[in-house]
Amino acid sequence: MNPNGNAHVEFEGVNKSYDGQTDVVRNLNLRVQKGEFLTLLGPSGSGKTTCLMMLAGFEMPTTGTIRIDGRSVHNLPPHKRGMGMVFQNYALFPHMSVGGNLSFPLEVRGLNPEQRRERIRKALEMVRLDGLQERRPAELSGGQQQRVAIARALVFEPSLVLMDEPLGALDRRLREELQYEIRRIQRSLKVTIVYVTHDQQEAMVMSDRVAVFQQGRIEQVASPEAIYEEPERRFVARFIGENNLLPGKVTAVEGDLCQVEIEGAIVKAFRVAPCRPGDMVTLAIRPERVCVAPDPQVYSNELEAKIEDLVFLGDHLRLRMNVHGRSDFIVKIPNIVGHGAVLEGDRVRIGWTPTDCRALEPIGEMGVTL
């Protein structure tokens, strides 16, 4: 029945359209393992919330199947799906105290007062809010409200919890604090969490794996490290962190590497998408992987560049360079002894290793990657 015994949640060929014309989710295939923290990351309007709503049962897939524990949930109404959910605006019931809010799912499940009290106590302890049971949500700070919302989604011990930008309304410091908190709780309870955010740092901090969304499609699913280090799509390379993206033309292919001509220079790059000589590609090079005045043995790619702009940013220097007529090439060099050697207007040589330069599909191509 279920080919993969460990898959907790499974999207299979899911499409969703609200108006019958445009698909806001297209051919979604995704597996979430038991106990995994999976984040759906993507720009606004890319369909993340829609995915979560389909999983929670508030929206129906237009086509395709969603399975939980191997069983299709197509005909299961939301209240029978047994998953916890944390909303961006907390959605705490304003007419109930904190204790009442937490008690609600337990009453629904018919727990006796004794059990309820114990569970509520534990849940509040977990989010470090002991002693606030009698307060109304309106009497709590935003951060406290969100902690209560998290406690409420966990108090009935669901094995799957959905969170839709739960920290979106909080200020940065609080957000960071809660990111670590959520991760700690998730690790200790071993629950599966499907988390939606458009904040990549948040995704990096918490996730086991990140699914990058764009226009209703998953561009790449991988661990945070892999998403950053080994983007497989141009969109991912551009969306996650900072990248120099240079259009180029393949001149030769040799194993994992290929030779690409950019603006009159030839560089070696790591071949991600299958390509043949003559194909157009996009090269992605992280600014911090570029070396100024490189050692020719290590950095086989070398180009001439002129420093047009130099900004001191504390832990690093940010240089904007003109490389073969393009003046948007960014280089970051760490603030270590000797950085003072470069000045605005200097002509320098820059270089990078072929493996730090990924040849991705060119602009405008809308291929399907899995």
Added chain:
Amino acid sequence: MDGTLKTVRLRAAVPVLPLVAFILVTFIAPLATMLVRSVYDPLVAGAMPETLFLLSEWDGKSIPREAVFEAAVRELLGARQARNLGRVVTRINRVQPGMRSVIMKSVRKLRRISGSDSWRDTLIDMDPAWGKAQTWQAIRRTGERFTMRHYLHALDLDRGPGGGIVRQKPERRIYMPLLGRTLAVSLSITALCLLLGYPVAYLIAHAPHRWTNLLLLLVLVPFWTSLLVRTTSWIVLLQTRGVINDALVALGLIAEENRIAMIYNMTGTVVAMTHVLLPFMVLPLYSVMRTIPPLYMNAAATLGASFPRAFWRVYWPQTQPGVFAGSLLVFILAIGYYITPELVGGRSGQLISNMIAYHMQQSLNWGLAAALSGILLLCVFVIYLIYDRVVGIERMKLG
């Protein structure tokens, strides 16, 4: 500095002065006049000052002395001359039924007599009622300028023979049962409006946006239709030979001779008033429901609650400000409603306001009408206070 500030404030108040004047003239003044009229009636005191002065020394049991009779004859004839007699007599008659004919008959005879040695004997001769202490007590009481008798009357109370307050004889107690009925009917109408209005408001608040205006329009259309037209439509629908009865007979659900009386009775009043007052329930409910995000119901569902449960525990409590506001509005409007029961209430469907109107227009007992209105006003006030205690007025939301 202080002076200029004051001028600025005063100037800011100028635009509302017309409104203040309007309210004073059309609302506060009539209300005050009415309340005064319910306890103050100088007519008889003005018409028979000497008689009343002499009666004040009377012991209240024996037949008064000659001087009283002499003054009464003179002042009654004087009142007739001033075309005041009818009104004086009406008032005395209200306190002591039967006095109208006694006085009118006597006055008619007195006109033909030029003089008498003993007005006492003459009057008692004309009608033995003049020899009874009751008669003179009635005149004395009618002569009080400030009187509680209208309120006593309105509360179905009376002065006993000893002057103490007693309840009216059971068959003469009409106002309190009527007030009780008015309260009960208003309560049923409020409950009906809530029952009918809540789902309507829910539907409007949760319908797709493009439908909202249309649905609200449907609720508001009755507001733009003349009350008479609406009430007449109810007559067309509900009367014995009306649409509903015809349909029931045609369907064979009731026999031709068993047509149901649905109008010109309490049913008619309740049905028509519920219809008229429904928007006052729907609108506050709608305005509260509109502000409740669907998020809460979704949250309740993810916590495992089925729709009925989520509705009862999460939605309903949040609509309470609207429920309270709508109920209070409908109840208070119903309690003083006049036109609809007048048109479709028949005899059994009359409410306290119809009684007030009757005393204003037919029996011309304005004092009693004023007292009944005063009691009604007090009822509304008490209800408001109870409501504030139980619910808290600040928890209401009217719009």
